[in-house]
Every structure is written in C-alpha cells, then in structure tokens.
Amino acid sequence: MRRARIRAHIYCALLVLLLVPASNWAQSAGSGDQATIAQLVEQIKQLQQQDRDLLERIRILEAKQPQTSPVAVADTASPPTPPQSTEQTPPPQLPSATPRDWHEVHGIQFRGFGEVDYQVLNQRQPELGTGGFVPGSAGNFYTGDFGLFLSSRLTNKASVLSEIVFEEADAQQYKVDLRRMLLKYDYNDHLKMSFGRYQTNIGYYNWAFRSAAWLQTTANRPLVMEYASNGGLLPTQAIGVSVIGAIPSGKLGLNYVAEYGSSDTIRPDLNGDGLVTDENNGNQTNVGFFATPDGLRGLQIGTSYYHDQISNNVLNASGAQVPPPPGSLGPSVRYGQTIVNAYAVYVAQGIEFLNEGFLIRDALVGGSLHFDTPAFYSQFSKQLGPVRPFFRYQYVNASPNNGIYDDVGLRFGPSFGARYDLNDYIAFKAQFDHTVRRGERDLNGLHLQFAFTF
Amino acid sequence: MGAKSITTLLLLGLAILSFTPPATAQDSDVAVVVSSGNPATNISLGDSRKIFAGTKRSWPDGQRIKLVTRGPGCMERLVLLRLLAMSEIEYKRYWTGQVFRGEADAEPLTVPSVGMQKEALTLFPGAISLVNVRDVKPGMKVIKVDGMLPGAAGYPLH
Numbered sequence: 001m002r003r004a005r006i007r008a009h010i011y012c013a014l015l016v017l018l019l020v021p022a023s024n025w026a027q028s029a030g031s032g033d034q035a036t037i038a039q040l041v042e043q044i045k046q047l048q049q050q051d052r053d054l055l056e057r058i059r060i061l062e063a064k065q066p067q068t069s070p071v072a073v074a075d076t077a078s079p080p081t082p083p084q085s086t087e088q089t090p091p092p093q094l095p096s097a098t099p100r101d102w103h104e105v106h107g108i109q110f111r112g113f114g115e116v117d118y119q120v121l122n123q124r125q126p127e128l129g130t131g132g133f134v135p136g137s138a139g140n141f142y143t144g145d146f147g148l149f150l151s152s153r154l155t156n157k158a159s160v161l162s163e164i165v166f167e168e169a170d171a172q173q174y175k176v177d178l179r180r181m182l183l184k185y186d187y188n189d190h191l192k193m194s195f196g197r198y199q200t201n202i203g204y205y206n207w208a209f210r211s212a213a214w215l216q217t218t219a220n221r222p223l224v225m226e227y228a229s230n231g232g233l234l235p236t237q238a239i240g241v242s243v244i245g246a247i248p249s250g251k252l253g254l255n256y257v258a259e260y261g262s263s264d265t266i267r268p269d270l271n272g273d274g275l276v277t278d279e280n281n282g283n284q285t286n287v288g289f290f291a292t293p294d295g296l297r298g299l300q301i302g303t304s305y306y307h308d309q310i311s312n313n314v315l316n317a318s319g320a321q322v323p324p325p326p327g328s329l330g331p332s333v334r335y336g337q338t339i340v341n342a343y344a345v346y347v348a349q350g351i352e353f354l355n356e357g358f359l360i361r362d363a364l365v366g367g368s369l370h371f372d373t374p375a376f377y378s379q380f381s382k383q384l385g386p387v388r389p390f391f392r393y394q395y396v397n398a399s400p401n402n403g404i405y406d407d408v409g410l411r412f413g414p415s416f417g418a419r420y421d422l423n424d425y426i427a428f429k430a431q432f433d434h435t436v437r438r439g440e441r442d443l444n445g446l447h448l449q450f451a452f453t454f
Numbered sequence: 455m456g457a458k459s460i461t462t463l464l465l466l467g468l469a470i471l472s473f474t475p476p477a478t479a480q481d482s483d484v485a486v487v488v489s490s491g492n493p494a495t496n497i498s499l500g501d502s503r504k505i506f507a508g509t510k511r512s513w514p515d516g517q518r519i520k521l522v523t524r525g526p527g528c529m530e531r532l533v534l535l536r537l538l539a540m541s542e543i544e545y546k547r548y549w550t551g552q553v554f555r556g557e558a559d560a561e562p563l564t565v566p567s568v569g570m571q572k573e574a575l576t577l578f579p580g581a582i583s584l585v586n587v588r589d590v591k592p593g594m595k596v597i598k599v600d601g602m603l604p605g606a607a608g609y610p611l612h
Contacts, residue, residue, distance in 0.1 A: 109560065111553065153559050156518060161556045184556065188512055194556075207555065215551050246510075251500055292509075294500030297539045348539035383541060424546050453550060 109151045113212040115144040115451045117219070122444040143168045144449075145211050147179070159184045161194075165211055167229070177229065179211055179237065190245040198242045200286055201257045202234055202306050203341045203356050213451040217352060217419050219431040220447060222377035222394045223411060224358055228267040233360060233375065233396065233405060234339065235308065238263040238284055253292040260285055263308060269407035274317050277404060280331075284308035288341075298348025306339040309365065312403045328403050334365040335404065350383035352390075362404055371402035381419075388419040390431075400438070410438035417447075426452045482612045483587045483604035484533040487594040489575045492517075492582075496598040499610050503537055505582060508549070508558045513580060521562035522574040522583040530584040533611050584611070 120139030146166040153159045163180040182196040201207050205225040209215045226232030240261020247254040263281035268274075290302025313331035314322040324330045343356040355378045363370035374397055381390035395412040398405035417431035433445040486502060488494055494513060497505070504510035511519055524530040526542055535545060552558040565571055568589040575581045575594055587604040590596055602609045 109553075111550075113554070149554055151553075151556065151559065159559065180556075182556065186511065188516060189510055208551070210554055212551075212554055215547070215554065253500070253504075294498075294503070297503070350541055350544065383544060386543070421543060424543075 107152065111149040112454045113145070113147040113149065113214050113452070114454075115146075115213040115449055117142050117144050117450075118448045120446050123441065139446075144213060147211055157186050159186075163211065182242075188245075190247070192244050194242045194244075195240075197237060197239045198259070198261070199236055200234070200238055200263075200284070200306070201242065201244070201259060201288055202236075202286060202304055202339055203358070204290075204300065204302065204343045204345050204354065205356065206234075206236060208345075212453065213449065214427060214453045216451075217381045217388055217390050217429075218379065218392055218415065219417065219429040219449040219451075222356075222379070222392065223396055223408075224375040224377060224394070225356075228265045231268050231270045231407075233267075233373065233398075233408065234358075235263040235265045235279075235281065235284060235306075240283070247289075249291075251294040253294060255290050255292070257286070257288040257290070257304065259287075265310070271407045273407070275322060275407075276315050278313040278315055279310040279404075280313055282309040296346075298346050298351075299344070300347075301344045303342045304340075306337075306341075308337050309334050310337050310362070310404070311335070314403075324403070329364070335362040336365055337362050352379070352381045352388075354379040360405075362402060371399045371404075373398045373402065373405055373408075386421045388421075389416075390418065391416045409440075410436075412436050413442075425454060426450065482529075483609050484530055484584050484611045485587045485590055485594075485596045485604045486582065486599055486611065487571075487575065487585050487590065487596055488582050489579050490593055490595045491579055492595060492597075494597050496601055499600050502599055502611075506534060506562075506584075507538055508552050508562075511558075517580040520574075520578040520581040522571055522578070522581050523562045523564050524571070524584070525564050525566055529586050534584055537611065 118139065118141050122138075124138055144167070148164045148166075149162070150164075151159060151161045161180060161182045161184060162178065165177045165179045166174045167177055169175050178197060180197055180199060182194040182198055184192070184194045186192045199206050199210060203225065205222065209221070211227070213219070221227075221232070223231075224233050225236075227236050228234065238259065238261035240259065242257070242259045242261070244257050245255065247256055261284055263279075263284050265279040265281055266276055267279070268276045284306060285308070286304060286306040288302060288304030290300055292300050311331050311334055312324075312329070314324070316322050321331065338361045340359045340361075341356065343354070345355065346353040355376070357376040358374070360373040360375070361370055362373070375395060377392060377394035379390065379392040381388050392415040393413070394415070396408055397410045397412075398408040400406060400409060413433065413435040415431055415433045417429060419427050419429045421427045427450070429447075429449045429451065431447040431449075433443075433447065435443040435445075437443060486497065492513065493515065501510060505519055506521060506523075508521065513519060523534060531542075535542065538545065538548075540548060549558070549561040553560060563574060565574055568585060568591065571583050571585060572591050572593055575583060585594060587596075596603065599610055604611070
C-alpha cells in the first residue's frame with residue numbers, strides 16, 4: 001500500500017515535470033521565443049533545401065559524366081603538367097544551375113501515335129472498312145492510323161505544326177495523309193490564327209481527340225465524327241484559315257471559332273459497295289462559340305454553324321463516274337450543305353460525359369428539295385484507377401432518298417467496354433458494339449485495340 | 455496492467471502531445487508565385503485554373519506564360535490536380551492532348567525542388583508556379599488569388 005502511494009507520488013512528480021515545461025513553452029511561444037524557433041526551423045529548412053539542391057546537381061553532373069570521360073582519357077596521355085600553386089588555381093566553378101539546360105522549346109518537337117487493332121463482326125457482308133479492317137471478313141487485325149506529329153516554335157508568337165498519318169488501306173497498302181499542316185500565329189489569347197490544312201472545328205470530338213486513338217477513351221470514333229476518308233459524314237478537314245480566341249466575358253469563359261477554307265471531301269460508302277462520293281466542295285464557312293464557365297469546372301458547352309456547297313458525284317474504284325440511278329439528280333446538281341452542331345461535355349473528377357447533336361441539311365440549290373440528317377452521340381466514362389469503363393450510344397438517320405448519304409441510312413445502338421492504361425504510354429481497349437440498321441440485320445462487333453504514344 | 459497505470463500512461467501521452475505545436479491553416483496553403491519582374495499582383499481563381507490548364511497562355515502585357523510545376527507526390531502537385539479537378543493519369547493524358555491539339559508547345563516544365571522552381575522563375579520572365587507557402591523564397595513574388603494572400607481566411611489553394 002505504501003509502495004503504491006510512493007509510486008503514485010513519483011508519477012505525479014513526473015507528470016508535473018512534463019506539464020510545467022509544456023505549459024511554459026505554450027506561454028512563451030506566444031512571445032519572442034516563437035520567433036526564434038520559427039527562425040531556427042526556417043534555417044533548418046533552408047539547409048535541407050540546399051542539401052537537396054546540391055544532391056540534384058550532383059546527380060545531373062554524374063549523368064553528364066560519360067560525355068566528358070573521353071577528354072579525361074586524352075588528358076592522361078598528354079605529358080604531365082607541373083602542379084599549379086593554390087594562388088594560380090582558378091576558383092572552382094560551381095556546376096551551372098540546371099536551368100541553364102532548360103530552354104524555351106525550339107527545334108522540331110516530335111511525337112507519335114499508333115494503334116494495333118483486332119475487330120470481329122457477326123457477319124461476312126461487306127461493311128465499313130475503316131483503318132484497314134477488311135470489308136466482308138469476319139475478323140482481322142489492322143493497324144489503323146499511325147501518326148507522326150511535328151511542331152516547331154519559330155518566334156514568340158509563331159509556330160508550325162504538322163500531323164502526317166500513315167493509314168492502312170485495302171490489302172495492307174498504306175496511304176499518307178497530311179492531316180494537318182499549320183502555320184500558327186498567336187497574337188494573344190483573343191486572337192489565335194492558323195493557316196494551312198486544319199481539322200474543322202465542327203463539334204467537340206474533332207477538336208479534342210484529333211486523330212490519335214490513344215487520346216480517345218473508346219476504340220473508335222462515333223460514326224458521325226469519323227473521318228470522311230473512312231466514311232464519316234462530316235467534312236473533317238479543309239485548307240484555309242482558322243481563327244480562335246477568348247471573348248472577354250468574365251466567369252462565363254466564352255470563346256469563338258471562325259474558319260474559312262476549301263474542302264474536298266471524298267468519302268467511301270459505308271456499305272462496302274466499293275463506291276466513293278466526291279463531294280466537290282466549294283469554300284466552307286464555319287462559325288462557332290463555346291463556353292467554359294468558371295463555376296462548373298470541366299463543363300464546356302458550344303455550338304457551331306457550317307455551310308458549304310457540294311455535289312453527289314459517285315465514282316467507282318477505278319475513278320470512273322457512276323451514272324445516277326433513274327429518277328435521281330446527277331452530279332452536276334449542287335446542294336447547299338448546312339451543319340448545325342450543339343454540344344455539352346463534362347470532363348473532370350475522373351468523369352467524361354460527352355454529348356453532341358448534329359443536324360445536316362442538304363438543300364438543292366435553286367430548288368425546295370432538301371434532306372435533313374439528324375445525328376447524335378452520348379458517351380459516359382469514369383476513371384477507376386487504371387481502368388476506365390465506358391458506354392456510348394449513337395444515332396444517325398439519313399433518308400434513303402438522300403443520294404449523298406444513301407449508304408448510311410438509319411444506324412443506332414450502344415457501345416460499351418473499358419480502357420486500361422498499362423502505363424503513361426500504352427492503353428488497351430476492349431469494346432463491344434451493337435448497331436441496328438434499317439433494312440439490314442443488327443450488327444454486333446468486338447473491337448480490341450492497343451493504342452500508344454511515344 | 456492496473457487502472458492507475460493506464461491513467462498514468464494516458465496522462466503522460468497528454469503531456470507529450472502538449473509539446474506538439476498546433477498546425478495552422480497557413481501551413482497548408484500553397485502560394486501562386488511569379489517572377490519578380492512580373493507586374494501581376496492578383497489573379498482570379500478562374501484565371502489561375504485557365505493558366506495551369508494551358509488555355510490562357512499570355513499575361514496581360516503579352517508575355518508568354520511558362521508553367522513550372524512540381525512532380526507527382528508533392529503537395530503543390532496535389533493542389534494543382536485539385537485545382538484542375540484531375541487525377542495524375544488524367545493530367546498526363548490532358549497535356550499530351552494539349553500538345554497534340556497544338557494548344558501547347560510542350561508539357562509544363564516539371565522540377566524536383568523548390569530551389570529549381572526559384573531558378574526557373576528567374577530564368578523565364580513569364581513563369582508561374584505553385585509553392586508551399588512555407589517554402590517561398592526571396593526572389594519569388596507571391597500574387598494574390600481572388601484578392602487573397604496565403605494564410606487569409608478563405609484562401610482557395612491548399
């Protein structure tokens with residue numbers, strides 16, 4: 001009992017010893033000592049930082065060592081020189097700061113994008129053969145687009161950009177397409193001009209993903225946004241001038257797009273009949289606006305209006321003109337093509353939610369005949385670690401009487417799958433497509449893809 | 455172990471804890487810093503988001519903006535990702551896309567230390583970076599965000 005009391009006393013004394021300095025420290029911390037402690041802590045931090053910086057410099061110097069070693073070897077072969085006195089020895093030069101190696105980006109910057117695909121369909125009838133898929137085969141491997149992206153800054157405001165794509169065509173032949181070749185001049189954030197071959201800013205998808213499969217979540221583009229050279233409906237490219245910039249609008253974050261250029265769209269029929277439509281476009285005008293409001297991070301809403309004149313000039317595989325079916329209008333007839341687009345996308349917090357709608361109107365010049373082709377797609381995906389499951393639904397409805405898109409008809413259906421990022425450069429995608437077609441059996445497809453960047 | 459011993463240990467624990475200085479809000483704030491010659495003194499949170507996303511590319515005087523960031527794992531990087539509402543994987547993909555779209559010459563310059571951040575700010579007159587407020591050094595000009603300096607109540611970057 002007595003021993004317990006003594007132990008309690010000892011503990012109490014210990015506690016008082018611990019608490020008193022603590023309370024003293026707490027009291028004095030409010031006065032001059034706090035400043036001293038803060039100073040000491042700051043000095044320690046600075047020393048630690050200097051230590052880290054020195055280590056980093058040593059690491060960089062060591063990395064450079066092999067480049068200087070041949071000189072060192074040569075020095076050993078030369079006759080020995082008398083040692084210099086300490087006074088004569090030049091002061092040791094500190095390794096130049098790494099920032100000296102940093103520079104604004106000059107010279108040619110090079111990047112590449114590629115893909116390897118395997119696609120299988122549940123039919124052997126000829127169907128759209130994009131990027132090397134053989135129409136009529138049940139399933140085959142192909143390489144899609146292999147893109148080389150080059151850019152170079154010329155001055156503080158001017159730069160050059162080009163995108164050269166090697167695209168697999170029939171029988172593993174490759175065609176070269178200069179998808180973009182632009183002389184860019186950024187006067188300021190309100191006026192950024194590009195001259196050359198550009199990708200039209202109709203809608204969001206074409207702007208956001210360009211032609212790199214690696215950037216896309218899905219294995220392929222929505223049909224309406226597919227490249228015209230792959231059977232897509234929109235004029236995806238033109239040569240001319242494209243201007244884009246911010247409109248002073250505060251938290252609304254409004255921007256404009258204005259384009260004027262010459263298109264020459266040649267699109268193969270989707271139904272695999274081997275025919276192509278040479279639209280013999282005139283000069284196209286495209287005007288659009290989009291907003292990225294400050295209050296809703298990741299939200300972008302926009303609209304665009306496109307106009308051009310086109311023909312329905314159908315050619316066969318050898319380039320000869322195919323006579324129009326009886327009762328239909330010939331290739332000399334011009335249509336005014338108007339494309340209205342609106343979109344709302346949300347890309348933030350791991351979520352990608354893309355929604356775009358289109359109305360393509362082909363109206364006979366000098367007549368009242370016109371055809372409306374509505375189309376939309378909606379795509380949702382969510383990043384879950386390295387995996388991004390996705391779902392997409394798309395719809396295109398072209399009139400069977402519209403000679404320009406008679407191969408397209410009505411097509412709609414879901415696609416779903418997942419993208420798995422193996423690392424920062426390689427992604428694997430698996431996608432299942434179900435397409436309902438007017439007057440045809442439903443089409444099911446499985447698309448596997450390795451997409452990469454380098 | 456008796457009840458008295460447990461009480462004693464608890465009291466000792468409390469006493470030790472009383473030595474730990476309390477963390478302040480200021481400790482976790484991240485400052486927006488620019489080169490000392492940059493005339494900017496304040497930016498809105500929206501503009502800072504546009505700048506670090508590479509969509510706003512020049513200062514009001516026409517100077518090109520140069521982004522200097524810290525690598526993955528740093529507090530500044532986490533604040534940057536929060537500002538842009540992106541994960542690390544999305545951030546990398548986003549910048550690859552920005553370059554490919556022609557919206558940027560290159561990805562932001564990533565440096566491994568505060569010292570190098572400071573040197574980058576000296577080297578590039580249009581540079582901007584995020585620095586933990588405790589690591590701000592002479593030569594780094596801290597600018598206000600939405601009219602607030604780090605440490606102020608309601609400062610948004612932490």
